[in-house]
Amino acid sequence: MEVPVLLPKIFNFPLTYKSDTKNKLKPGDIVEVPFGKKEEIGVVWNKIHSTNKAIKLRNINKKIHNFSLNNKLIKFIDWFSLYNLVPKGLVLKMCIGNKINFAKKENLTNFEIDKFDNKFKLNYEQRKAIDNLEKKGDLFNVSVLDGTTGSGKTIVYFERIKAILKKKKQVLILLPEIFLTNQFKERFFEYFNFEPAIWHSKITPKNKRIIWQGILENKIKLIIGARSSLLLPFKNLGIIIVDEEHDPSYKQDEGLIYNARDMAISRASIENIPIHLISSVPSLETFNNIKKNKYNHVQIFKRYNNFSLPKIKIVNLNQKLNKDEFITNDTTDIVNKYLDKNEQVLFFLNRRGYSPFLVCQKCGYKHSCPSCSIFLTYHKTINKMLCHHCGYQTFVKKKCIKDKSDCNFKMYGPGVEKIFEELKKKFPQKKIRVFSSDFLTQKKENKNILLEIQNNKIDILVGTQMISKGYNFKKLNCIVVVDADFSGKGYDLRATEKNIQLYNQLSGRAGRFSNNSTIIYQTLTPSHETLKDILENNPKKFLEDELIIRKKNKLPPFSRLIAILILSKSKNFSFQGAKEIKKKLLNIKDLEVLGPVESPLSKAKKMFRTRLLIRTKKDDLIQKEISKTLDSLQISSKIKLIVDVDPINFA
Numbered sequence: 307m308e309v310p311v312l313l314p315k316i317f318n319f320p321l322t323y324k325s326d327t328k329n330k331l332k333p334g335d336i337v338e339v340p341f342g343k344k345e346e347i348g349v350v351w352n353k354i355h356s357t358n359k360a361i362k363l364r365n366i367n368k369k370i371h372n373f374s375l376n377n378k379l380i381k382f383i384d385w386f387s388l389y390n391l392v393p394k395g396l397v398l399k400m401c402i403g404n405k406i407n408f409a410k411k412e413n414l415t416n417f418e419i420d421k422f423d424n425k426f427k428l429n430y431e432q433r434k435a436i437d438n439l440e441k442k443g444d445l446f447n448v449s450v451l452d453g454t455t456g457s458g459k460t461i462v463y464f465e466r467i468k469a470i471l472k473k474k475k476q477v478l479i480l481l482p483e484i485f486l487t488n489q490f491k492e493r494f495f496e497y498f499n500f501e502p503a504i505w506h507s508k509i510t511p512k513n514k515r516i517i518w519q520g521i522l523e524n525k526i527k528l529i530i531g532a533r534s535s536l537l538l539p540f541k542n543l544g545i546i547i548v549d550e551e552h553d554p555s556y557k558q559d560e561g562l563i564y565n566a567r568d569m570a571i572s573r574a575s576i577e578n579i580p581i582h583l584i585s586s587v588p589s590l591e592t593f594n595n596i597k598k599n600k601y602n603h604v605q606i607f608k609r610y611n612n613f614s615l616p617k618i619k620i621v622n623l624n625q626k627l628n629k630d631e632f633i634t635n636d637t638t639d640i641v642n643k644y645l646d647k648n649e650q651v652l653f654f655l656n657r658r659g660y661s662p663f664l665v666c667q668k669c670g671y672k673h674s675c676p677s678c679s680i681f682l683t684y685h686k687t688i689n690k691m692l693c694h695h696c697g698y699q700t701f702v703k704k705k706c707i708k709d710k711s712d713c714n715f716k717m718y719g720p721g722v723e724k725i726f727e728e729l730k731k732k733f734p735q736k737k738i739r740v741f742s743s744d745f746l747t748q749k750k751e752n753k754n755i756l757l758e759i760q761n762n763k764i765d766i767l768v769g770t771q772m773i774s775k776g777y778n779f780k781k782l783n784c785i786v787v788v789d790a791d792f793s794g795k796g797y798d799l800r801a802t803e804k805n806i807q808l809y810n811q812l813s814g815r816a817g818r819f820s821n822n823s824t825i826i827y828q829t830l831t832p833s834h835e836t837l838k839d840i841l842e843n844n845p846k847k848f849l850e851d852e853l854i855i856r857k858k859n860k861l862p863p864f865s866r867l868i869a870i871l872i873l874s875k876s877k878n879f880s881f882q883g884a885k886e887i888k889k890k891l892l893n894i895k896d897l898e899v900l901g902p903v904e905s906p907l908s909k910a911k912k913m914f915r916t917r918l919l920i921r922t923k924k925d926d927l928i929q930k931e932i933s934k935t936l937d938s939l940q941i942s943s944k945i946k947l948i949v950d951v952d953p954i955n956f957a
Contacts, residue, residue, distance in 0.1 A: 309366060310355060311339055311348040314399035318387065318937075319355035321348075324363045331366070334375040336402075338367040349398060352380055373522060375401070375539050382576045383537075389572070390564045391868075391929055391936070391949040400562065401537040403514065419471065419500050419527055426461060426497065431606045435462045438604045439582065440469065444544065446578045448571060450551075450596055453606030455586045455814020456613060462606070463547050463582055464497050467528070475544025476521070477528045480570060482553035484508055484532050489756055491530065505531035505538065533558055533566035536573060546574050551583035551592060552807050554800070554954055563950045586814060587807045587845040590800075590852055591863045597853075616785070616816045616823040618841060622832045623789070632720045633728055637786055637826050644784040644824075645736060645765060652767045653729065654812055655722050655788040664691070666713035669706050679909040686723045696911045725788055726768045733766060741769035771808065773815070783823040785816045790829035790837065799861060800954055805836050806848050860921065862952065868920040868932065869956065871905065871948040873913040883945040884916040890939060894931045897922050907957040913946070917956065 309331055310320035323339055325331055333352040338345055345367060383401065387394040428436070439449050439462070453459040467477050481487060484506040494502050503517045503526050517538075520526030524541040531538070533556060548556075548567050556566040567583070574581035583592055583601070595601045609615070619640065626634040633653070641651050663672050663681040673682040675693040682691035682700065690699045706713045717724070726740050739755055758764050762781050767773065787809070809827075816823040829837065839848040857864045870887065874880035884902035891899050898921040905915035922928045929951065941947065 320351035449602040482555035552589040664715040736765035
């Protein structure tokens with residue numbers, strides 16, 4: 307008996323093995339098979355891959371009892387692979403991992419659910435929203451819960467989750483950042499009175515084994531996870547929640563490239579269960595589907611307990627900034643009023659490090675990465691220049707080509723470390739902390755920063771974009787955007803959309819428990835159209851206008867884009883390879899190929915980057931034809947291809 311077995315490797319098809327008739331196998335069964343000189347774990351697949359080659363088939367060693375994947379997950383892996391143009395084996399690897407111990411049964415008592423009643427009172431809008439969501443039933447439908455920041459959207463979908471759990475079904479909550487999970491876990495426990503299982507890349511191998519087995523055995527009912535949790539082997543999934551559905555962090559841009567929000571919708575469709583997308587400013591694609599009545603739209607207009615949105619103050623940096631400072635006197639005066647009331651202030655700047663770059667005043671030299679086509683960022687805490695793309699580090703000191711003495715570097719533009727230093731001078735008596743990925747991952751003492759904020763032991767926070775997402779700080783009533791940049795980048799067609807969403811989310815961190823809050827925008831472009839849209843607080847108007855522009859220019863969501871990145875250590879090989887690939891792709895009907903062009907990030911990790919951009923009709927699943935074409939290419943070993951379906955930027 308011939309059996310197809312998919313291995314968690316780079317293969318895009320299952321290998322064929324022989325099995326004796328005693329070992330009855332069905333799709334989803336987990337087996338041990340010989341592969342080369344080793345033994346590997348694989349999964350019995352649903353279809354044998356035909357080949358013209360004469361291959362001597364090897365026998366399956368054994369079936370792994372007590373574990374199997376269901377047919378819906380196999381179907382989802384097939385779809386995931388096809389849509390994103392990635393090998394099935396690598397998708398399976400995300401599903402079963404490398405360290406799942408199939409020989410050991412784990413203790414799952416920590417995740418048992420007893421009671422989850424709560425004492426939270428819902429307002430009229432929240433109750434109405436829950437009724438609307440429940441009316442759509444327990445079969446596949448996409449509902450968008452769209453509410454003002456601080457309106458209590460989380461409580462609404464918590465109530466929805468409670469109803470699903472009472473039916474003994476499993477629940478998946480997706481969050482865009484792993485940094486959000488700890489505070490979210492606390493809010494969850496406060497509401498449900500039991501510990502949720504947390505899944506992301508930083509959890510221990512043992513916890514991964516426990517959670518994986520618990521989900522497979524239907525003993526763990528609820529998972530809060532990052533992108534990869536989407537491929538866990540749920541046995542009885544009842545609903546998927548995608549919080550902050552607009553967040554670009556749902557796009558995995560290294561390794562297997564995919565959009566977790568879109569794949570979550572696909573999995574919900576295959577599982578035939580509802581999915582709720584949660585946002586205060588929906589993504590343009592989601593907004594378009596609302597307009598087309600493909601998605602159910604549920605809105606909450608008022609903040610919880612009717613707290614008002616922050617007042618907005620615009621500070622023109624062209625007129626107000628003192629020399630060598632980045633925080634104006636006007637801003638300082640407003641901030642002091644909040645600090646005097648023992649309230650917290652956040653200074654927001656979306657730039658890590660101390661300064662974006664240093665320039666020698668004598669010869670004009672700027673430190674650049676030898677492996678990537680970008681300038682290095684200065685980090686004062688380690689006194690080194692750092693590449694945020696590949697991690698390359700070097701010392702600041704350098705001999706000047708002009709007079710052979712040391713370069714005389716001047717810093718241009720602030721990073722969070724520079725703002726932190728300036729704030730310490732302006733507010734010497736206040737406790738100030740930096741909230742960015744560099745600090746949270748490198749310094750053990752900062753692991754408790756969230757607890758310090760919640761207990762009001764920190765007066766001033768200096769944060770990057772990660773602080774704008776989902777945090778709930780009761781005493782935070784003043785936010786200063788140090789440099790509100792609305793210019794965007796030429797290689798990011800979603801730059802304006804992201805700005806609207808970012809600043810909307812950011813303003814939502816303030817005044818969640820107060821009617822007297824302020825957000826200050828320090829900006830060099832006080833008359834910019836994006837700022838006007840923010841001031842009007844009418845994101846729907848912006849989304850409507852943006853859809854008109856996108857339709858006119860044949861851009862998503864009115865077309866499908868697929869980017870192909872051609873990498874090589876030789877710039878010429880990269881460009882010539884792209885030209886040859888374009889010739890082959892043009893044989894596909896109803897397909898437009900733009901390029902080749904040098905990528906804006908023309909070199910990364912010692913590889914030159916050339917781009918092709920495929921454009922086709924939105925409803926065409928052109929991936930099948932593209933996959934056949936790419937598989938038929940005789941690609942040089944000196945070239946590497948990266949395919950990005952539905953790219954969100956073109957760096």
